[in-house]
Amino acid sequence: MPKIQEINPKEVRKRGTIEFRPIPLNQYSKTLSEETGNFSKEQLLHIQRDMFIIRTFENMLNEIKLRESYHGIKYNHRGPAHLSIGQESEAVGQAFLLGIDDHIFGSHRSHGEILAKGLSAIEGLDDQKLLEIMKGYFDGDCLAVVEKDASGSVKDLAMDFLIYGALAEIFARRTGFNKGLGGSMHAFFPPFGIFPNNAIVGGSGDISVGAALYKHINKKPGIVICNIGDASAGCGPVWEALCFATMDQFKKLWDQSHRGGLPLIMNFVNNFYGMGAQPSGETMGFEVLARLGAGMNPDQMHAERVDGFNPLAVIDAIRRKKEVIAAGDGPVLLDTITYRFSGHSPSDASAYRTKEEVEMWQELDPLKTFPAELIKAKVATQKEIDNLQSHAEALVLKAFKKAADLEISPRVDLKKTNCLLDRTMNSNQTIESMDTQRQPEVLMPKDQNPRVRLLAKRSRSGLDENGKPLSKQKCICIRDALFEAMLDAFNTGPTLVGYGEENRDWGGAFAVYRGLTEALPYHRLFNTSISEAAIVGTAVGYALEGGRVLAELMYCDFMGRAGDEIFNQMAKWQSMSGGLLKMPIVLRVSVGSKYGAQHSQDWTSMCSHVPGLKVVFPATPYDAKGLMNTALRGTDPVIFFESQRIYDQPEIFVEGGVPEGFYEVPFGEPAIRRKGGDLTILTIGATLYRAMDAAETLKKDHGLSCEVIDARSLVPFNYQPVIDSVRKTHKILLASDACERGSFLQTMAAKITQLAFNELDAPPVVVGARNWITPADEVEDAFFPYPVDIIDAVHEYIVPLAGYTTVRPCDTAELMRRSAEGL
Numbered sequence: 001m002p003k004i005q006e007i008n009p010k011e012v013r014k015r016g017t018i019e020f021r022p023i024p025l026n027q028y029s030k031t032l033s034e035e036t037g038n039f040s041k042e043q044l045l046h047i048q049r050d051m052f053i054i055r056t057f058e059n060m061l062n063e064i065k066l067r068e069s070y071h072g073i074k075y076n077h078r079g080p081a082h083l084s085i086g087q088e089s090e091a092v093g094q095a096f097l098l099g100i101d102d103h104i105f106g107s108h109r110s111h112g113e114i115l116a117k118g119l120s121a122i123e124g125l126d127d128q129k130l131l132e133i134m135k136g137y138f139d140g141d142c143l144a145v146v147e148k149d150a151s152g153s154v155k156d157l158a159m160d161f162l163i164y165g166a167l168a169e170i171f172a173r174r175t176g177f178n179k180g181l182g183g184s185m186h187a188f189f190p191p192f193g194i195f196p197n198n199a200i201v202g203g204s205g206d207i208s209v210g211a212a213l214y215k216h217i218n219k220k221p222g223i224v225i226c227n228i229g230d231a232s233a234g235c236g237p238v239w240e241a242l243c244f245a246t247m248d249q250f251k252k253l254w255d256q257s258h259r260g261g262l263p264l265i266m267n268f269v270n271n272f273y274g275m276g277a278q279p280s281g282e283t284m285g286f287e288v289l290a291r292l293g294a295g296m297n298p299d300q301m302h303a304e305r306v307d308g309f310n311p312l313a314v315i316d317a318i319r320r321k322k323e324v325i326a327a328g329d330g331p332v333l334l335d336t337i338t339y340r341f342s343g344h345s346p347s348d349a350s351a352y353r354t355k356e357e358v359e360m361w362q363e364l365d366p367l368k369t370f371p372a373e374l375i376k377a378k379v380a381t382q383k384e385i386d387n388l389q390s391h392a393e394a395l396v397l398k399a400f401k402k403a404a405d406l407e408i409s410p411r412v413d414l415k416k417t418n419c420l421l422d423r424t425m426n427s428n429q430t431i432e433s434m435d436t437q438r439q440p441e442v443l444m445p446k447d448q449n450p451r452v453r454l455l456a457k458r459s460r461s462g463l464d465e466n467g468k469p470l471s472k473q474k475c476i477c478i479r480d481a482l483f484e485a486m487l488d489a490f491n492t493g494p495t496l497v498g499y500g501e502e503n504r505d506w507g508g509a510f511a512v513y514r515g516l517t518e519a520l521p522y523h524r525l526f527n528t529s530i531s532e533a534a535i536v537g538t539a540v541g542y543a544l545e546g547g548r549v550l551a552e553l554m555y556c557d558f559m560g561r562a563g564d565e566i567f568n569q570m571a572k573w574q575s576m577s578g579g580l581l582k583m584p585i586v587l588r589v590s591v592g593s594k595y596g597a598q599h600s601q602d603w604t605s606m607c608s609h610v611p612g613l614k615v616v617f618p619a620t621p622y623d624a625k626g627l628m629n630t631a632l633r634g635t636d637p638v639i640f641f642e643s644q645r646i647y648d649q650p651e652i653f654v655e656g657g658v659p660e661g662f663y664e665v666p667f668g669e670p671a672i673r674r675k676g677g678d679l680t681i682l683t684i685g686a687t688l689y690r691a692m693d694a695a696e697t698l699k700k701d702h703g704l705s706c707e708v709i710d711a712r713s714l715v716p717f718n719y720q721p722v723i724d725s726v727r728k729t730h731k732i733l734l735a736s737d738a739c740e741r742g743s744f745l746q747t748m749a750a751k752i753t754q755l756a757f758n759e760l761d762a763p764p765v766v767v768g769a770r771n772w773i774t775p776a777d778e779v780e781d782a783f784f785p786y787p788v789d790i791i792d793a794v795h796e797y798i799v800p801l802a803g804y805t806t807v808r809p810c811d812t813a814e815l816m817r818r819s820a821e822g823l
């Protein structure tokens, strides 16, 4: 809570009521004839043309899914096709006023939005810009296919390009918009302002907020529209997105030049159904979706319901909402009603609705009513309408013929070494500043920062000149090392923003951010709502737009709240874009201690399991700073694990301690912390220090010389130094604080066995935490691996220690019992 805003009991205890304003429903009432003065004939015909193109495109996919043939050409499309037949006017109306700086994010049902936005972009761009975009996109791969038999204008070519690029993507072709790696539910094309569509219901909710945040903070032109379905209103992350998007601070606390609401339209594409369930009337209680805006902020998010069956009503709404946003009063919420005539997917038996209901809506089908209006208003003749229809059919057929042909549109070859997915799972770049045109905004030079001044008095090493440990209070420790790296990055990259819970004022729950509040304006470091999903989801949107984020989830255990955002969004968009997009997000998570079962688990294995994330876990101040420096200059999503047990750990391994200046520790390289020849101990995270103690005891009491290796990084990981060590010791034990079952150590143990089987005298042995909940701090030594557990395991499984008796039962019978009982 910022001190400048006091909570006055007199105010908050006052009697009163909240007044809500009426929420407008379908207020647009003009006829097309009344609008003819506001639109040119050409514009009105383009609206009709675009609706025909989308309908024809979707009908073609429907034919293929149902009959495996279109215009006599056989084709089996194995992937999904969630069609938007019936919803065309909504998409076309929305796109009408948008330029390429206006970015749309969508759902599994976004083919129509892609085409509508693309067609609108083509209309708005000049030939030179269009050619530049098409030639520059994936080296002109997609253009090359459509260019071959092009006749007509550049805009005609661009329309072929758009329809073919989208279809080739749906058919998983290398020439598609995302190299075929996105597919029907994820296709997108950023140069036209078409941003990722999402197969996770409501997935675009928080991502769009992050995109709008990027525009707001970095003063980029345009607005963001989040197109999500009515059923997504039941998704937690969508609520979190609404909370995050409407935070008071944007309008109350951020400095004048950044004050104002986010440039965002949360547009619920309301077709009144999920797959088959009805949000209004069955699965939600809002009755009218637009009501949701009422609770979010005093502006009620300017919510209203709009008739999406009338493209002109949608255009009118977008025009008015753009004005609200331009005045700094965003975000806004639209409940745009529409109806899908097609099933949810082609396998839909329509068991959940009546034929009569579908027919009622079909009577109002905009593809019949709009042309009738055009004719009635004497804007077009029947012949002109028919020509538009045949033009749409010719365009779609032409694109289909090319996209269905494997010679013309091959698939990516994923079977060769260093294939496209090998190359796009990570972007592996180092980019210091994501925007070289601008200087980072900071409130004071680094050397005047109060924490920097305090740290200047501390020892950079944890050891004195005689190698004796110094008092921790006198040394730079892990939390300080992290702070130094972050401060440096905030002074280097202008787009870098840091946020999470209690990051500002409080200084971060573990004092890592202390000193940053003074150094950074609100729009670069801020507290968020307790919305873990939105913290990560907005970071994804911010990064997709071209920025860099340092996000924090206070405890590792809270990752569960942001599961989709971490595992499906942050991890996957780089490769799902065919390598087009980057995801420079550093997500800090700390493994807790002392706070019991829901605050102390190490979930490194989950993160390492999901392809697309880099995962590091420093255990020393030198590495904390060096790895954070690397992470904050990289272009890949990094889960940056920290351990609360060692935030106050000084540097005891690296001579000279933590360097004052900038340096990087490369990802993937384990560090040897103690040399030895009899046994290798490989650790992850804070367990390092207990392994060092165990190594000392093994040497002193049993004459066993241990080589201790600190993994530092889980993904990527270079096994070479470990294999080299095993070649010497022929034995290895692996230890970490993660629960033993399914721990990443098991993967490492299996890999080491596979890579160095002939070198091993004993099986690699994993010592992790027990497969229990984490008990209270007072008894947690029964849970986490301690030196005694390491020594017991050495004795029991690797090399019998003369005169030693196992302290805690861990023999094979005990391990078999645990496993049989699920422990």
Ligand SMILES: Cc1ncc(C[n+]2csc(CCOP(=O)(O)OP(=O)(O)O)c2C)c(N)n1
Pocket (backbone or CB within 6 Å): 107, 108, 109, 199, 200, 201, 202, 228, 229, 230, 231, 232, 233, 271, 273, 274, 275, 344
């Ligand atoms: C998180 C999640 N839950 C469930 C699904 C399965 N699913 C796909 S679409 C859908 C219904 C979505 O309805 P709505 O958001 O209204 O969009 P519409 O399909 O009507 O366009 C469901 C349940 C999913 N893809 N993601």
Ligand SMILES: [Mg+2]
Pocket (backbone or CB within 6 Å): 229, 230, 231, 269, 270, 271, 272, 273, 274
């Ligand atoms: Mg729906």
